[in-house]
Amino acid sequence: MNENARSVVLFTGLSHAIVHTFELSIPILVVIWLLEFPVTTATLGLVVGAGYALFGIGALPGGVLADRFGSRTLILACLAGMGGAFLLLSFATGLVTIAVALGLWGVAASVYHPSGLSLISTSVEDRGTAFAYHGMAGNAGIALGPLVTALLLLTFDWRIVTRLLVVPAVVAIGYALTAEFDETAAVSVDGGQAEPMSLSKFVADSKALFTVGFVLAMCILMMNGLFYRGTLTFLPDVLGNFLPPISEYVTLFEPGSPLASEFDLASYLYVGLLTIGIGGQYVGGKVSDRIEPTMGLAVVFGSLVVVAVAFVPTARLGLPPLLVVSALLGFLLFALQPLYQATIAEYSPPDDRGLSYGYTYLISFGVGAAGAAVAGYLLSVVAAEGTFLALAAFPALGAGFSLVLRRWGDD
Template structure:
């Protein structure tokens, strides 16, 4: 069934926003490789700087959701798009590591409001939510792949500062489009008297609902997602730099005229493209496999994949082995996401779903960003072997928690009740 005009308009607006959030997000690790050469600082310090940018991306998700409830989702998405573009213009004129830090923090703060605001807009304005959520996810995956691809390609021909400015242009265009887009943000809940943007949670309600959530199985899911975020962010941030140093990739003989191409960057992009297939497969499997079982299985695979990078990066592994390992990593790194998203829906009550997802993104992108600082220190002061051992340890932690959910299946509260009902248990 075709989308109605309002659904189409909201879909176009949110798809642009979702794609651009990840367009900017995944371009940063490509820039990191260039910045390490440009500025005379070690990888440990730069790890802290990049973590300062990624941390607000997650830490701001919860207040972003509260602001969306208070002021409406559309203004928040527009602020997000404009703020991210401004942040990359700041990066474009940066001449020191401190200016880079300012630009990254600005990006993280602006980007943090998108997920709660964009998902809220779809949930209140779209009639055919399933279809729009599907296209919304595809748009995000496209941004994840295109960000590093376009960045790596432009860096062949242009200075990194010029590339950063060019990457800001689609964000400006999206703001202009959003200002002119016409849609009803509450069309799907038009008969609900409490659907307006003024109905924000009071501090007392927020505290009470949060206390109830964390007294339930959601506490396990929250920490599990934090471990997944630590694995995800640490791996995707430093893998481009690690791939650049592998002999099999450095030894590639490129045709005349293509000497400026960095093959490592395109291996990384390929990993993200394969991740699109992983996320699709994971989404399909959530209809057949319980979240706890799926999470436990994929965390086990992620442990093996992280440890498999140790011999690949310490010995002279062939190009085919490196590409295959990166492809498997990309597939399972994104296949796990539908499972933890489904786990949130199962282990939380319906009237706390928005708050639950706010905390979920806080764990994924906020606490998960700590692995950037940890990874920078380990790579700068220790070795790649220790780095991948630490990454594997994050997956072990997540797997143990998934096992706890699996063993306790049937004894944890599901989403059948309300906050009040759970509080009385």
């Protein structure tokens, strides 16, 4: 890579990690909000789900704005908006402020993926390598972001922690303002810059895109998104109900010390689950290269049905079974990502690949965010076991849609 490419990869990688750090720190904060504010899981699920929904809904207009104003400008606005939202969150004294802050975060974060991927595609010639680094940075944010949040909560109040999480965004903004890179360095290699997306072109391309195969792929994405948000949003709180005091297994802190009272083992199990998910992404990618992605999706979705049904009964058996079933959940949940990405590529035309991935984020993150509200309501009505049994319907439907798409593709 040349200097221009390295600058772009560093900027987009850092920004990608920050987006997912904010995204997956929220479930850890949810545990604290349930204790600090007079709110039910159903209500908080609606609030968090709304923020996550905006994260997905803004992906399509974000791509159009990136074409009009430039990717660097949009990513800078994204970083500033996310930082400002979490700064506002640190002053929350009730649910209204939390709702507004998470909504602002969702709007700001929504423009990142279309802008970041667009910037790499137009400025880096070695795109495959750049996309790989970009994905690795996102994985780092997924795993390390919640870990950093949990560690900071050992020492600081949650409001201070949310302010500290703004610091990386400020650093990324500072780097972007001082670094010099050409956003269109790789465009000439491909024979010129593509025409900007107009409303008429957007409508025409969307109509051409929505074939039977693509619609089925969107249904698969919807089931993935609903199950992803439904399980992860309240998972730290759910895990806390099954974990014994850590002092029963190992002495990390003096009994009765401030650190001992603040240590939440569930948050670290949640982080471990997300970290194992990185391995799931790798295996899922390898599988998608060896067999039909739709078959891989059917197998992974089917496995998730079993894990979801067995999760609570297994968790009740003790710590070792809980660790095993949590690891399986994290591994399988993230193994879906490369499989559905390969499926989208297979059932969308190359000329509309960017638009197809815009719809991908809209459906998976936008519509899928309703899973948080569904899980919050279920937890308040039927507790954890009933919630996981109900959520198992999503991967079951996902497996069905995958088999239908495979059959349709063969025909």
